[in-house]
Amino acid sequence: MSDLTRRTAAELADALAGGETTSVELTQAHLDRIAAVDGDVHAFLHIDGEGALAQAAAADARRAAGAPASPLDGVPIAVKDVMATAGLPTTCGSRILEGWVPPYDATVVKRLREAGLPILGKTNMDEFAMGSSTEHSAYGATHNPWDLSRIPGGSGGGSAAAVAAYEAPLAIGTDTGGSIRQPGAVTGTVGVKPTYGGVSRYGLVALANSLDQAGPVTRTVLDAALLHEIIGGHDPLDSTSIDAPLPKLVDAAREGASGDLTGVRIGVVTELGGEGYQPGVLARFQESVELMTKAGAEVVEVSCPTFVHALATYYLILPAEASSNLAKFDAMRYGLRVLPEGPDGTVLPSPSAEEVMRATRDAGFGDEVKRRIILGTYALSSGYYDAYYGQAQKVRTLVSRDFEAAFQQADVLISPTAPTTAFKLGEKVDDPLAMYLNDLATIPANLSGVPGISVPNGLADEDGLPSGIQILAPALADDRVYRVGAAVEALHIAAWGGPLLAQAPELEGPAR
Template structure:
C-alpha cells in the first residue's frame, strides 16, 4: 500500500494495522502525510513548524525495531505519526505558543506526553497553530496568521486548537494533541468534523504544557474516530509525579469501551439531556443534528432523560473571571529577562529593566492576550479579589455540585458542542463577547474537571460539520467512549460513511493526479 491519498484517509487504527501486517511502514506513512502537508498548507496554515527530518528519523528507528521483532508490547498506535499543538514543549523543536514573545524558542526538554509518544514509536510531524497562548475561540489570534477550516477555507476552524483540528480534518495528520482550557479541543472538533476529547483534569500530565490557566488546562487527543481517540488517550494518560495535579489512578479501559460501543447496544446506559445547554441560541441545523443524534441513542437502547444543572447559566461569567486571573499570573514570567523576545526601550527612554519589560510585553503580546491580562489583573487587585475572583470560585463549586447531582441520575450528559457551525474569518474579531459565547457549552466541563468529548453529528443545512458533546463523571473517561462509539457507528450508517471522508479536499485530488 503506497498510494498517498489512500494511506492518509485511513483512520489511525487502520494505519497501525497496516504497519503491523506489513502493508505499509512508518516511513511510508510519514512521507505520505508530509506530502499532504506540503500540498495543503498554503490553504490551511495548520502548522507553525514541520519537523519532517525528525519524523522520518523517528519512523526509520521504529521500522528498524519492527524488522528485528523488537516492537512487541508497544501501544497499538506504534509507528503512526502525530501532530502536536504548539502549546506543548518539544525538545529541539521550536515552540512558540503562537506568540512573538517566544519566537525562536527551542525547549531543552520534552513534555511528559511527548516522552510517551516517543516511547510508543510515534513520529512527530510538527507543531500546529493556535490562538496565541491558547487564548481565543477561532485560531485567528495567532501571531503567525490564522488557520483555515478545510471544509471551507473562508471560515475559522474554531479555537484555540484550530491548527490540530484542521491538520487532522485535512488529512495532514491522522492524530494530534491539543490543550483544552474552555473547549479548545472540543470546539474546533465540532467546527472541523473531528473527534476531540478533554480528559479528566489530572488524568493526562500537564508537565511541559505551557500554562495558560493552570486549574483549567488539560492536554487531550484530536482524532477522526472515537477509537483513535481512545487509543491515543491510553498512550498519553497516567500518573506523573512531575505534575502536582496528576491523579494517581490506572488509565481507564477506553479502547475496550469504544470497541464495545461499536456493537451499537446501549441498553442499560442512562443519558441526561442538559436542559440549560439546549434550545434557544443554537443554530437550527445544529439543534436538528443534536436531536437526531439523541434519537439514535434511544434507538440503540439508551434511556434518555432531561437533567437540570441550574447553575450552568453562571459558568461562562465565572470562567471569564477565573481564566484571565490565572492568565495574568502565568504570563507574568514573559518579561524579556530570561528567554524569548527582548525589546529595549526607545531612544530617549531610560534604559531600565522595568522599561525593557514594558517594551517587550507591548511588542510580544497580541491584543487578545493583553485584554485577558488586564481583565485578570483587575479581578485580582485589592478591593476586587473577593467580589470578582472569590465569587467566581464559589460559582465553580456550584457547577461541580450540579454535575455531581446529575451524575447520580445518569451515566453521561449530552449537549451540542458549539452553538453554531464555523463562522467566517474576521466575522467576530471586533466583538470579543460574541466570540466568548462560542464556548458556552464546553466551559462547564473545564470548571468541574470532568472528562468531555465532541464527536461529529453530521452536517448542518449549510454543509458544515456539527458537534455532539458527551460529559462523564470525573475519573470515568471510559464512560464517554461506549455511547460515543455507538453513536458514531449509527451516524456513519445515516450519512453513508464517516463524515470526515466526505470532505472535498482539493489537495488530495491534486496529489492523486
C-alpha cells in the first residue's frame, strides 16, 4: 500500500503545500488502492477516475500558481451516493434510480469542487438511506474492512468503509438517525453529524427532511473539522439552512488535541447505556470516561427520561416523511420505468399511469423501503394521524426539552455511539426490529437537531472490533464536539501508542 493512502487529510494537505507530492500522484494512489481492495470491500458504487485526475491536475496548477482554493485543495474525497453530482450517477442505492445522472450538483458537492477536492466516486449505501448495515443496497452489501464477514454500519457504510480501508482520506455521509456516527463507531473512523441546518441539504435526496443532515467521515477529528468548514455555512437554496457563521471548528480541534479537559463538564446520559449494550462496548466507554476525568473534566450523570421513547418516536416520524418524499418516484419523469404484465406474462397493451407506477415501484423499491412507505402512509392516514404521527411530534418536543435541561448541567453529553460492535452480514437483515436497535443512542440527536461526533475508543474484548464514544453538544455549539472529540482522540492515541486504525488487519487484494 502506498504511504500516501495511509496519511491523514491534514498530512496530505501539508505534503501538497510543501511540494512533497502532487494531487495527481496522491489521487492516483487512492484510485490504485480502490482497484486493489474494493472488490472485497465494495465501498464504491461509481468510480470517476478520469474526472478525479482532471480535478487533481487543476489543483496542482492552482498550487503551482500560488493560489490554492482551500487548505484541502487537491486532497481527494468520496461522496455518499445520496448527494446529487452533475455528470455522475446518483442512485441512492436503489434500482428505481439506476443510471440517473443529475443535471446539477448538491450544494455540498459544489463547495467541494470549489475547494478543489477531487471526487473519487460515489459510495454505497442502504437504499434511500434506510438501514443500519448497508445490506439494503440494491447493488450488494458493503463489507467492514476490519472483518469482511461483518457489516460496516449504515446507511453510510460505504463512506465509512472507504475511509477505514484507506481508499479515500475523506468522505461525505448523511445522518438521519445515526448513519454517519454508527458506521464510524463500527469501522474505527470519525463521523460527525453537524447541527441541523448547519450544512446545506440542497441536492441531498431526502429521506426525512426534518432529520437528514450531511457531514464529514474521516480518520481524525482535525480532518473532520477541516472538511466541515468547507461544506458548512448558510445556503439560500436551503430553507432550513441557518443564516449564521460557523464556529471556528479547526481552532477547536487543534485546542482539544492537547488532551486538556480542565473545566469541561461532561454529562454521562443514564438512559444511553446498560441493558442491551455489549459488555465490551461499555468497558471501552468507561475507560474513556476515566481518561476524561484524569484530563481534568468534571463528570456527572445526567438523566434524559424521554430518550427511552426516542426510537419509537423516530420510527413514526421518519417513515411518515419518507412515504411523502418517495411519492415522487412515479416512473413518469425520471428513473426506472417498468411496464405491467398481464396474467399470461405479456406486457399490457395500453396500461394506465397508475398501473405503470405500481409495476415500477414494485420492481424498483426494496423490501425495507416498501416496509417504511407502508408504515408511514398508515401513520399519516385519516383517523390515525393524531394517534401516531401527532403524538410522535409531541414526544419529539419532550426529547428536545430533555436536551435543554441536560445542557444546563453539562457542556457536552456522552454515551456509547452504538450498543454493539459490527455484527455478521445477514445476521439481522430479516429482523427489522433488531436492526433498528442499532440506532438507539444516536437517534435523540436527530430528533432535536443537536450536533454529535463519534470518535474511536478501542476494541471490544469479545471480538476485537472497534467501538466508539459519542459526544453531543447544544445546537450551534459544534465547536464543543470538536474540542472534546479531539481531546478524547488524543488521550486514546497516547494510551494505545498510535491510531486505532493502525491495529486493523491489512487488506491487500482480492483475498485477505
